[in-house]
Amino acid sequence: MNPLHLDTQQLLTFLAVAETGSFSSAALRLHISQPAVSKRLAQLEDRLGFALFDRMGQRVVLTYRGEQLLPAVREMQSCLDDIVTAAEVSGEALGGRLALSLSHYAGLHLLPGVLERFSERYPQVLLDLSFHDSERAIDQVATGETALAYATLPPRLDDRVRTRVLWEEVMQPVVARRHCPGGMPAGLEAIGKRLPLILPAEATSTRTAIDRWLDDRQLLPPAIIEINQLDSIAVLAATGVGWAVLPPTLLRDDLVRLDLGDPGGNGDDRLPHRRLGEITPLGRAPHPLAEAFSELVDAAATLQGPAENVAD
Template structure:
């Protein structure tokens, strides 16, 4: 294999398919046709002399060689991004594409005004927003697939990642209003009759909730796992369960449970970047917009 024959666009196609697990999803992400993505991956496989993906009925997975090739491909993309960051003419108007990973909650509740400000201020910049769990967003920054991310800051992060707290939120226990019309149950009473609706066990928000409930010696009747907090609020409003959610999600369909001996947990949300990477003008412009909104 001659590295000089490998095209950067082939690397991008490979990484996008590896990330999304689908040629069609990669085509949407790269704003290409599916045949174009397939052709670029096929050309790359021809150059490296081995299959990178195993095409299954409804899924595309990395081959053993593809998994070994992945870290090197990520380094190539990161090097190209860093090269662009240090050579971009600072006097030119901002243009190009900026990939940002966002948790659903941050994107929908904390950054809408920032997204509008940025898009108005820099109309020639394409925001490639990738909504994912905060934990996946941290991994995406660590791997170099995105330059920056905004989400919940977990209890730990890879040593290559730097986190900057921007928002502090208090979580509160909520139940459907109909369950509190005549008598607002205590958390202990509720836990004996209804399941808790909570994020997946691997998320930092869920871990904070579990630590709090354990400290109160509360064992939920059952756990319904739903990752998106807006979806949890909607389900809690139906009355099928209760939840522990940010105060911002309390609405007319939900009632707050009485205070407990131990205050509910809090969580930090903020910026996630990779340490020691050159600052890209597009990324810096977006971060500046976030700072202005604080």
């Protein structure tokens, strides 16, 4: 097939349907009507000679051939973004579209101020934000779906990306204040063996750090409650149904730090640590919009604490 026979709008419509899971959602993203989405997709399937989706009631599911096509179309979208950025960037103003992947925690607790300042400073830039768990955010950069990500960094790095540590957090074991009679901190060993532990999902970087810490202390909770987002864990821990291990930014008045019971007090070296930072793709040309955003993040991170060196 001659690539010149393919229509860019039709391919981007296919991508929108694949990523949103429905024709109506794709129409909203593309600012066109739902019949226009159906027409474009039918024309593309006719040109390619095979079906891209199986229609299952109100849902659409990628066919095998559609799954094979999806990565190439995502790469095409990334190249088109680069073209738009190159065309719109001038010496005086930045414009275009900047796709960012953020972990829920980074987006809600570390970067709100940066997002506000960037939007004010570069009003011609469309910030296309997507929120995911850290592992998915990193993968989106690796596959070219987004130009930049901010998330919790895993122990083992993907060789398709470069990471830069900006924040390091010491996680704190906490329990609801009602479990602390007289306002005195409860002991970790007693609470840890009596109440369920509320944890993020398995295979996440934060969960790995906490699990390693539990193993080191040989502490086995009677039950585990899994919730995806740390904010939700903090809310549930405050009810008293279980204890949790949280970053300092999520400590609340109704949560009390547990007493580790170690000689010398609750030293940071005896608590789980995690690193958060910036993820950029390897092997791609510099992205002026991503660089502008990164500069604002650096300024904010410097105020919160020293940034560490780049790790490839």
